Amino acid sequence: MTLKVVKAVRRTISSACKKNLQVCIVGAGPAGFYAAMHLSKNVQNVNLDIIEKLPVPFGLIRYGVAPDHPEVKNVINQFTKVAKQPNVNFYGNISLGKDIHLRQLREHYDAVLLTYGAEKDRLLGIENEDAQNVISARNFVGWYNGHPSEQNLKIDLSSKTAAILGQGNVALDVARILYTPIDDLRKTDITECALSSLAESKVRELYLVGRRGPLQVAFTIKELREQLNLKNCQTVWRENDFDNIEDTVPHLPRPRKRLTELMLKSFKQGNVLDDCSKYKIFKPIFFRSPKKFLINTDKQVTGVLLACNKLHGDNWVTQKCLATDDTEILNCGLVFRSIGYTSVQADNELSFDNGVVPNDKGCVLDDNSEDKLAKLYVAGWLGTGPVGVILHTMGNAFQVAKVMCDDLKNVKHDKRDGFSAISRIMNSDQIVDWNGWERINKYEIEQGQSKGKPREKICNVNKMIEVAKCNDMLIE
Amino acid sequence: MFRRLTKTFSRPKLCYLIKNNNLGGSFSNYRSIVPLSTTNLALKDEKVTVTFVLNDGKSLETQAKIGDTLLDVVVNNDLNIEGYGACEGTLTCSTCHVILKQEDYDRLPEEPSDEERDMLDLAYGLTDTSRLGCQITLTKDLDGLVIQVPETINDARS
Ligand SMILES: Cc1cc2nc3c(=O)[nH]c(=O)nc-3n(C[C@H](O)[C@H](O)[C@H](O)COP(=O)(O)OP(=O)(O)OC[C@H]3O[C@@H](n4cnc5c(N)ncnc54)[C@H](O)[C@@H]3O)c2cc1C
Numbered sequence: 001m002t003l004k005v006v007k008a009v010r011r012t013i014s015s016a017c018k019k020n021l022q023v024c025i026v027g028a029g030p031a032g033f034y035a036a037m038h039l040s041k042n043v044q045n046v047n048l049d050i051i052e053k054l055p056v057p058f059g060l061i062r063y064g065v066a067p068d069h070p071e072v073k074n075v076i077n078q079f080t081k082v083a084k085q086p087n088v089n090f091y092g093n094i095s096l097g098k099d100i101h102l103r104q105l106r107e108h109y110d111a112v113l114l115t116y117g118a119e120k121d122r123l124l125g126i127e128n129e130d131a132q133n134v135i136s137a138r139n140f141v142g143w144y145n146g147h148p149s150e151q152n153l154k155i156d157l158s159s160k161t162a163a164i165l166g167q168g169n170v171a172l173d174v175a176r177i178l179y180t181p182i183d184d185l186r187k188t189d190i191t192e193c194a195l196s197s198l199a200e201s202k203v204r205e206l207y208l209v210g211r212r213g214p215l216q217v218a219f220t221i222k223e224l225r226e227q228l229n230l231k232n233c234q235t236v237w238r239e240n241d242f243d244n245i246e247d248t249v250p251h252l253p254r255p256r257k258r259l260t261e262l263m264l265k266s267f268k269q270g271n272v273l274d275d276c277s278k279y280k281i282f283k284p285i286f287f288r289s290p291k292k293f294l295i296n297t298d299k300q301v302t303g304v305l306l307a308c309n310k311l312h313g314d315n316w317v318t319q320k321c322l323a324t325d326d327t328e329i330l331n332c333g334l335v336f337r338s339i340g341y342t343s344v345q346a347d348n349e350l351s352f353d354n355g356v357v358p359n360d361k362g363c364v365l366d367d368n369s370e371d372k373l374a375k376l377y378v379a380g381w382l383g384t385g386p387v388g389v390i391l392h393t394m395g396n397a398f399q400v401a402k403v404m405c406d407d408l409k410n411v412k413h414d415k416r417d418g419f420s421a422i423s424r425i426m427n428s429d430q431i432v433d434w435n436g437w438e439r440i441n442k443y444e445i446e447q448g449q450s451k452g453k454p455r456e457k458i459c460n461v462n463k464m465i466e467v468a469k470c471n472d473m474l475i476e
Numbered sequence: 477m478f479r480r481l482t483k484t485f486s487r488p489k490l491c492y493l494i495k496n497n498n499l500g501g502s503f504s505n506y507r508s509i510v511p512l513s514t515t516n517l518a519l520k521d522e523k524v525t526v527t528f529v530l531n532d533g534k535s536l537e538t539q540a541k542i543g544d545t546l547l548d549v550v551v552n553n554d555l556n557i558e559g560y561g562a563c564e565g566t567l568t569c570s571t572c573h574v575i576l577k578q579e580d581y582d583r584l585p586e587e588p589s590d591e592e593r594d595m596l597d598l599a600y601g602l603t604d605t606s607r608l609g610c611q612i613t614l615t616k617d618l619d620g621l622v623i624q625v626p627e628t629i630n631d632a633r634s
């Protein structure tokens with residue numbers, strides 16, 4: 001008996017006995033799965049439908065986490081366990097705001113939780129930002145991770161010098177992927193297309209530009225340690241960037257202290273570049289804000305004009321950076337912008353402010369809520385803003401799910417019919433369910449095997465659907 | 477030392493990941509894949525009692541095999557600690573954060589490695605006696621160990 005039949009049978013049995021609560025989760029990333037984990041365990045007679053824009057689940061675990069960090073992706077095993085529970089369903093290839101509207105979900109479910117993340121890149125808003133080879137880090141990450149929307153990325157890696165604007169973990173991911181020996185990358189699930197481009201990369205000098213100082217970097221220590229230990233790479237710091245930092249160290253909280261100490265240690269080791277040609281050079285620089293991109297007549301980037309900043313204030317947390325009149329030119333033929341993300345307003349009936357959905361402990365603050373509409377919740381990056389690692393997203397999702405558990409005890413409106421109503425509204429032929437994902441998964445793993453990779457991702461939505469719908473491939 | 481351990485562990489785990497993704501199995505076969513330290517074979521039947529105190533006040537007391545890590549204990553005994561051990565012991569998630577009593581912390585045979593400290597630095601409610609459960613291996617000595625599992629959210633933020 002297929003899983004689907006089992007699920008259907010169980011559903012009929014349980015709905016015959018008791019009122020089933022219908023909950024819809026929009027977005028199959030970590031926030032959605034962690035919330036489902038909590039709800040499926042703690043709410044009785046609940047049916048959870050996870051709706052996802054792509055035919056495949058896992059959000060940034062699949063399309064953000066770097067290919068050389070497969071361990072981080074082990075969490076997929078916990079999510080798979082959640083998805084396999086009889087009262088949890090995955091419906092891929094359904095986009096909120098396009099295939100289905102928020103109002104429709106709120107009419108047919110008892111509660112709706114939005115966890116669709118923060119997919120848009122933040123812009124600097126400076127001159128020539130649209131020049132060629134000014135690349136959004138998020139697009140670059142999506143490209144090497146096989147995200148279907150990023151496969152047309154135009155990137156030219158023939159320049160010797162490149163710059164990354166921003167000093168967070170994604171910036172370090174980009175740096176590491178650019179500098180990791182290509183044969184190490186070949187063993188990961190990075191796409192073949194990215195591999196062949198990266199193999200030709202000429203980048204040997206890479207700047208990591210921060211607005212503020214070493215005490216304010218946003219990356220975490222694990223990622224920095226990894227970068228400092230990279231084979232064939234030397235890190236070169238700037239002489240004056242660490243003035244006065246050492247005196248502050250004893251007063252810092254432990255995480256910031258250890259991170260700063262690691263930078264100081266690397267800084268003090270100095271740069272013994274015996275043979276420059278052997279190494280790729282990594283150059284973090286501080287107190288610089290991009291003012292404008294410099295371009296040639298073909299509108300290709302040739303450099304960045306940087307304003308020199310000074311920090312004002314005594315406390316490292318609240319220090320403000322102000323631009324001075326001094327500027328500096330950084331010549332480079334490739335720039336990555338990695339200064340953060342923002343969410344999009346997926347549906348025009350959704351309240352939206354400053355790049356997030358305004359909420360109180362996950363309850364969406366919207367005033368046009370009518371009685372008959374399901375209560376609306378938000379978790380993950382869509383609610384918290386695009387900060388924090390999976391651990392933090394998990395904590396937030398559990399917290400919101402707890403609030404939902406309490407609220408679901410007091411649902412007043414009539415019984416809702418959940419997905420059966422939704423599938424009447426939209427064209428259900430296009431939907432990819434969990435079995436479909438398992439076919440895709442199996443196919444990708446098989447495609448990877450001959451190349452010695454854990455998987456070769458399908459980078460095209462139509463191909464994904466084709467594989468998912470291939471009925472003669474039985475899942476054992 | 478732990479670093480090396482993690483490294484040797486990660487390969488079989490990778491196979492596990494692949495296999496598991498495919499079949500969508502459960503955690504129950506996890507144990508057979510994780511190679512336990514061979515020196516413990518002779519002691520394989522020896523058990524100790526450990527108690528996990530959850531953040532809602534609930535206590536989970538369980539029998540644990542000497543040589544297992546606290547993560548193994550949670551997984552093998554199917555303890556209901558939500559989200560625990562997301563990265564399966566590969567030192568990349570911090571969801572296995574635990575807080576020990578000072579005297580227990582002091583009598584652990586190994587100090588946390590730099591890599592463990594790096595991950596701990598991400599955890600909410602970090603204390604001086606915090607450790608990662610996937611890096612603590614049970615010895616006979618640790619019989620009766622009481623482990624506090626801290627809250628996974630930062631209430632100040634919300
Ligand atoms: C490049 C990068 C690397 C990272 N690496 C790490 C790491 O190594 N370790 C770590 O701990 N954390 C890492 N993080 C952080 C981690 O990915 C986030 O904490 C987490 O993914 C946030 O989860 P989420 O569910 O809120 O969003 P997401 O993971 O973005 O999930 C949102 C989901 O919603 C779907 N969706 C979007 N729009 C719609 C729509 N209209 N309708 C339906 N579905 C929709 C998306 O396709 C996606 O599947 C990384 C983040 C980035 C950006």
Ligand code: FES
Nearest residue numbers: 563565569570610
């Ligand atoms: S299980 Fe992930 S760090 Fe311990």
